[in-house]
Amino acid sequence: MDSSRWVAIQDKETMKTLVIHEMRKQFFNAPLENYILTFDDALYSQYYYWTLIKKIKAPKIFFVATNLIGHGEKREQFSEEHKEFPSCYESLASYRDTGNKENYMRLSELKEMVNEGAILGAHGHNHTKFFDGNLFAQTNKARADIEDMVNWFSRNFKFVPNEFAFPHYEEHWFLKIMLKDYGFKKFHGGERIEIEKEEDILPFL
Numbered sequence: 001m002d003s004s005r006w007v008a009i010q011d012k013e014t015m016k017t018l019v020i021h022e023m024r025k026q027f028f029n030a031p032l033e034n035y036i037l038t039f040d041d042a043l044y045s046q047y048y049y050w051t052l053i054k055k056i057k058a059p060k061i062f063f064v065a066t067n068l069i070g071h072g073e074k075r076e077q078f079s080e081e082h083k084e085f086p087s088c089y090e091s092l093a094s095y096r097d098t099g100n101k102e103n104y105m106r107l108s109e110l111k112e113m114v115n116e117g118a119i120l121g122a123h124g125h126n127h128t129k130f131f132d133g134n135l136f137a138q139t140n141k142a143r144a145d146i147e148d149m150v151n152w153f154s155r156n157f158k159f160v161p162n163e164f165a166f167p168h169y170e171e172h173w174f175l176k177i178m179l180k181d182y183g184f185k186k187f188h189g190g191e192r193i194e195i196e197k198e199e200d201i202l203p204f205l
């Protein structure tokens, strides 16, 4: 069943929202179906475990930092073998230092997931910690990042998501105002619970 159907079945108002970065084997022992699941950064581990993630009966939104997405053939997915992946911090540092995108999904992989019910959300183009300089410089950089992100979605998916998760959970009022201009309607900041910090899940992890 595609995940949008579960949104209708479950009482979305009372459900807490979890945020997951790198996917871990032990997360599958937790009662994930009791939450709205959000996945940040489009890390490869999320694609690797997609065959398991897609079976979870909960909404699943993937917040993509569009410039981190690579190209090429689809890679290996879970086939009974659990793997460990670098943390989101290590992946971002490696990308920043060397341009390495291998810890992130490829476009071909992300498209497969969307075809199979993954909901797309936006997470900036460069995953920038917004932003340096005076307010004028900050808003210019933010607008350029949003435009690159919106163009990427239009080019590759023929639509633009309407949900946005702030990189590093940093909510900026000017960024929010601009995003609304581009049709974004729902914003996610620090109100989401990192899976590692959710009390009700800890006994299972």
Ligand SMILES: [Zn+2]
Residues within 6 Å of the ligand: 040, 041, 123, 127, 167, 168
């Ligand atoms: Zn992020």
